[in-house]
Amino acid sequence: MFTLIESLNSALQAIRAHKLRSFLTMLGIIIGVMAVIAVVSLIQGFSNSVTSEFKGLGADSLTIQSYLPRKERLAGKVAKVTPDDMLAIQHEVSDISGISPILPIGRFFDPVRYRGQSTSSRVVGTTPAGAINNGTYPDRGRFIVPSDDLRHRHVAVIGVTLIKKLHMPADPIGQFLQVSGDWFKVVGVLHQRGQIFGFDQDNEVIVPYGAALSMQGAATVPNIAIQLKVNDPRQIDAVTARITQVLRRQHHLKPGQDDDFKVQTASELLGNFTSVFNAITVILGGIVAISLLVGGIGIMNIMLVSVTERTREIGIVKSLGARRRDILLQFLIEAVTLSVIGGIIGLLVGYGIGVLAAHAIPAFRAAYVPWWAILLAFGFSGSIGVIFGIAPAAKAAALDPIEALRYE
Amino acid sequence: MSDVALLELRQVSKRYLMGDNVLDALKDVNLKIARNEYTAFIGPSGSGKSTLMNIVGCLDRPTSGEYILNGTPVAELDDNALAGIRNREIGFIFQNFNLLGRTNALHNVMQPLIYRGIPYGERKRLATAALQNVGLGDRLHHLPNQLSGGQRQRVAIARALVGKPSILLADEPTGNLDSGTSKDVMAMFDVLHRDGHTIIIVTHDPNIAAHCQRVIQIMDGRILSDTLNGKRREAAAGV
Numbered sequence: 001m002f003t004l005i006e007s008l009n010s011a012l013q014a015i016r017a018h019k020l021r022s023f024l025t026m027l028g029i030i031i032g033v034m035a036v037i038a039v040v041s042l043i044q045g046f047s048n049s050v051t052s053e054f055k056g057l058g059a060d061s062l063t064i065q066s067y068l069p070r071k072e073r074l075a076g077k078v079a080k081v082t083p084d085d086m087l088a089i090q091h092e093v094s095d096i097s098g099i100s101p102i103l104p105i106g107r108f109f110d111p112v113r114y115r116g117q118s119t120s121s122r123v124v125g126t127t128p129a130g131a132i133n134n135g136t137y138p139d140r141g142r143f144i145v146p147s148d149d150l151r152h153r154h155v156a157v158i159g160v161t162l163i164k165k166l167h168m169p170a171d172p173i174g175q176f177l178q179v180s181g182d183w184f185k186v187v188g189v190l191h192q193r194g195q196i197f198g199f200d201q202d203n204e205v206i207v208p209y210g211a212a213l214s215m216q217g218a219a220t221v222p223n224i225a226i227q228l229k230v231n232d233p234r235q236i237d238a239v240t241a242r243i244t245q246v247l248r249r250q251h252h253l254k255p256g257q258d259d260d261f262k263v264q265t266a267s268e269l270l271g272n273f274t275s276v277f278n279a280i281t282v283i284l285g286g287i288v289a290i291s292l293l294v295g296g297i298g299i300m301n302i303m304l305v306s307v308t309e310r311t312r313e314i315g316i317v318k319s320l321g322a323r324r325r326d327i328l329l330q331f332l333i334e335a336v337t338l339s340v341i342g343g344i345i346g347l348l349v350g351y352g353i354g355v356l357a358a359h360a361i362p363a364f365r366a367a368y369v370p371w372w373a374i375l376l377a378f379g380f381s382g383s384i385g386v387i388f389g390i391a392p393a394a395k396a397a398a399l400d401p402i403e404a405l406r407y408e
Numbered sequence: 409m410s411d412v413a414l415l416e417l418r419q420v421s422k423r424y425l426m427g428d429n430v431l432d433a434l435k436d437v438n439l440k441i442a443r444n445e446y447t448a449f450i451g452p453s454g455s456g457k458s459t460l461m462n463i464v465g466c467l468d469r470p471t472s473g474e475y476i477l478n479g480t481p482v483a484e485l486d487d488n489a490l491a492g493i494r495n496r497e498i499g500f501i502f503q504n505f506n507l508l509g510r511t512n513a514l515h516n517v518m519q520p521l522i523y524r525g526i527p528y529g530e531r532k533r534l535a536t537a538a539l540q541n542v543g544l545g546d547r548l549h550h551l552p553n554q555l556s557g558g559q560r561q562r563v564a565i566a567r568a569l570v571g572k573p574s575i576l577l578a579d580e581p582t583g584n585l586d587s588g589t590s591k592d593v594m595a596m597f598d599v600l601h602r603d604g605h606t607i608i609i610v611t612h613d614p615n616i617a618a619h620c621q622r623v624i625q626i627m628d629g630r631i632l633s634d635t636l637n638g639k640r641r642e643a644a645a646g647v
Contacts, residue, residue, distance in 0.1 A: 006522050017510045316506045319467060320520040320567070321495020323488045401467045405506065 003329055011334035014306070015341070025302040026342030028295025029384065033346025033377045034353065036288040040281060041354030041367035047277045048368055051270060060233040062240065063269060064089075064226040064247070067262040079260035080223040083213070085250050089226065093242045095235055099228040100129035103212045105180055112205060113178040114166040121162055123179050123205045125212020130227065136206075141173045141188030144208050148187075152210040156184035159202035160192050179205060182215055236265060289380070295342070296384035303335050303392035314396050315404025328397040335389025336382055343381030347374060413440040413476075414574055414606055415464065420473030420483075422459050422629075433459040434470070435629040441608070443574075446601040448617035449610045451626035458579070460626060461610045465498050465577045466490045478574050495523045499568030503580035505560040507552040507567075513539060514548040517567045524571065538566040542596065558589035565596060569605075576600065576607045582616060594619050 015022045066079040083101065090099050103125040112121045130136075131143045138157055148155050156177055163172055172186045184207055193201040216222050230239045240263045247261050307314070314327060347369075354367030422434040433456045441447055451457040462468040463475060466482055469490075475483045482493055500506075507516050517535035526534070539548055542562040552560055561581060568576055578597070582590035598619060601607055609620060617623045625633040 003522075003525075013510055312506070313508060316508060317519065318491065319465075319494060319500050319506070321491050321523040321571075323491040323523065325488075326523060402462055405467075405502075 003326065004333070007326075007330045007333040008337065010330050011337040014310075014334055015338060021302065022338060022341075025299055026295075026338055026345065028298040029292060029339045029342030029381050030295075030346040030349065032288055032292035032295050033343045033381055034350035035291060035346075036285065037347050037350025037369060037373060037377060038353040038357070039284045039288075040373040041351055041369045042357055043277055043281055043284075044370050044373075045354070045358055045368040047274065050273050050277075060230045060236065061266050062228055062230060062236070062243070063264050063266075064228075064243065065262050065264070066223055066260060068260055069258075077260075079251075080221060081226060081247070081261055082221050082250075083224060085247055086224065086226050088246050088250050089228070089243055092246050093239060095231045095239060096228045097231055098129040099226060100127045101209050102126050102130060102225040102227060103209060103216070103222055105207070105212050105215055110180055112162065112166070114168055114175065117166040119162065119165040119203075121159075121203050121205050123207065123212075125207050125209040125215075127209045130206075130209075136193070137191055138188035139191045140171065141186070143188055144206065148208040149210045152214050153208055154182060154184045154211055155187045155208065157188035157190055157206040158186055159190045159200075159204040161200050161203040162205065163189070165203075177205065179207070180215055182211075184211075240265075292380055292384055295381075296339070296388040299335055299339055299385065300388035300391060303331065303389055304395065306334075307331065307392045307396040310396075311399060311404045311407040314399050315401050315407065318399070318401035319405060324397040327399075328393045331393035331396045332386065332389045335393065336385035339381040339385030339389075340378065343377050346381075347377050412442070414443045414445075414478060416440045416474075416476045417463070417470075418474040418476075420463060420470040420475060422456075422463065422468070423471045432629050434463070436473070437629075437631060439624070439631065441575075441606065443606055444601070444604050445606055446597075446619070446621045447608045448620040448623045449608065449626055450612065450614065450617045450623055451632075452612055455626045456629040457610050457626045459629075461577060461579055461608070464575070464608065465500060466493045491523070495520055495571065497574045499571065499573035499576045501561070501564050501568050501576065501578035501581050503583035505552070505557075505564045505584070507560055507563055509552055512549045512551050513544060513555065513563045513566075516552070516563055517570050520567060520571045534570055535566070538570040539563070541569070542566045556589075557585050558592055561585060561589075561593050562596070565593075565600075569600075574606060576605055578607065578609045580611055580613075581609065582611075582613075590616075 064081055064085075066081045068077055068079040086099065086101055089096075105123040105125060109120045110123045111118055112123070126144070127149050128144050128146055137143065141157070143157055144155065147153070156179070158172065158177070162168070162177075163170070166177075168175055168186075172189065175186045177184050177186060184205070190202065190204065190206070213222060230236050243263050244259065247263075248259065251260055253259065317327065351367065351369055354369070358367040417437055417439040420434055420437045420439075421432065424431040424433055437460065449457045449460055459468070463470050466477070466485075467490075469485075470483055473483065474481060477493065478497055480493070482490065485493065494500075507513075508519065511519075514532065514535055517538050518531045521531040521534060536545070536548060539545060542565055544559060544562055544566065547555060547559060547563075550559075552563070555563065561584075565576075568578075576597075581597070582593055585593060594616065597607055597609065601621075607620075609616060611617055621636060623633075623635050624631055625635075
């Protein structure tokens with residue numbers, strides 16, 4: 001411990017003596033750590049905002065969607081979750097509530113027109129329960145009510161993006177929109193939700209499920225998504241199993257045949273995002289590891305120069321009684337100190353960049369640096385210092401005192 | 409002269425291999441130096457006096473022979489053990505001072521005590537006292553390049569003395585000083601000798617050697633003469 005503190009003092013002294021050189025030496029580490037922290041803070045901040053979105057769905061909600069592996073889709077198979085399936089679930093599965101269909105109109109994005117302006121928007125039909133399940137609520141006006149649904153009333157709740165894009169009045173309630181050739185009266189404006197992955201969640205038109213169904217026409221059976229809440233979240237697995245059972249029967253699946261649908265909890269949906277984030281983090285981590293490696297080589301290079309330059313100094317301290325390990329430790333700690341200081345600077349600058357970027361890009365929420373990233377940055381830069389400092393330090397420690405004293 | 413030698417060299421030889429050439433820098437040197445002796449190694453460059461100093465100073469090991477320093481045979485010790493011996497037993501003073509340029513006088517003098525594991529406060533106290541003893545109490549926080557040559561050499565002397573070594577080993581201590589300053593530094597060695605220190609000065613300058621009680625003349629790796637107060641001394645072997 002004693003020698004450690006001595007060596008640290010001596011290292012700081014050496015670093016101070018060559019400020020510019022020390023800074024340039026650290027630069028590789030600074031840039032590497034800065035990059036990892038900036039990226040991680042953004043991704044994590046982003047991930048947190050997505051997570052909170054999904055938290056809105058609640059741990060007790062289930063989403064049922066048709067699903068076929070890509071291979072079967074290419075083979076021309078079609079899977080659907082139909083309104084009949086929903087009715088079957090509604091009647092046969094107990095302990096659930098708020099079951100609601102989500103029916104996209106058209107091919108997901110549909111032209112929406114208003115007074116000669118036109119834009120494309122996500123148009124979905126749902127029931128009043130859908131608002132509760134999705135955590136959406138109107139800022140102005142109202143959401144869809146049961147009577148809208150029953151009477152197939154042509155009313156719409158719209159997102160704020162549409163007001164902007166279609167140059168509607170700030171209070172668009174009572175205005176009429178044309179969706180797929182049908183006219184809808186605006187009765188509500190949704191609370192603004194922002195963007196995810198560049199996907200504008202406010203570019204949305206919600207119409208009553210009944211109206212959406214009738215727009216599809218009687219000829220085709222619609223493919224819907226179903227959302228519902230489980231009354232007792234502890235029973236979520238049992239309910240999932242029961243729904244699977246009902247749907248397999250509805251879809252006439254034989255034993256051994258794969259499901260052509262998915263029943264997912266909010267956390268499973270979130271899992272999809274999380275795995276994407278994790279993949280991004282790992283890939284970027286790899287890139288950053290390479291840049292840190294380059295930074296480490298920079299440190300080794302300068303340390304080797306420094307050992308040569310300080311040969312005489314090494315000779316002097318050897319004549320004064322410094323042992324091999326004293327000198328080894330001194331140079332090793334100098335390398336580690338350089339890289340850790342670089343790590344700290346990189347951490348601060350990277351976090352600053354993350355915060356600035358988070359402010360500049362509306363989709364990103366507050367930047368967030370997790371503890372593991374800080375530990376990783378320190379651990380990595382510290383180990384870089386040890387790994388790349390050991391060769392120069394060993395070289396210094398092995399110097400012959402007489403030769404070193406004679407060195408000019 | 410005390411009977412118990414502080415250091416004793418027995419049949420010490422040093423051979424360097426330079427490519428195909430063999431250089432015998434020291435040949436069968438026998439030497440005893442007692443406590444509180446004031447000795448000069450004198451000889452021209454290439455005589456082997458530097459090699460002798462390096463071996464006496466435990467910077468180097470003899471190729472053959474024995475070296476007993478303060479009761480410890482040191483010829484066979486490894487690098488770390490030699491470093492420990494240097495730290496405790498030897499105080500070096502060099503021609504070009506060899507101060508650490510980045511640190512002030514105080515920290516230069518504190519440096520050898522680091523390797524003895526003495527805590528900071530105690531180190532500082534000892535180093536301050538050592539610098540005051542050489543008359544540099546008001547220069548503690550000056551960097552070496554802010555000091556004159558004479559002051560630098562006094563810092564080096566303080567650094568050599570701070571660990572209370574058995575031997576002060578000075579290699580051309582006045583070689584980089586003007587004559588006035590040289591006199592001051594030599595006067596300081598004289599005082600140190602009176603205070604009981606064992607001093608060895610390596611020089612080529614007879615005027616410097618004249619300060620010493622005992623002058624050992626070295627030539628071609630052998631002790632040519634060993635005189636005490638100007639009189640020939642019989643103890644020297646190999647002549």
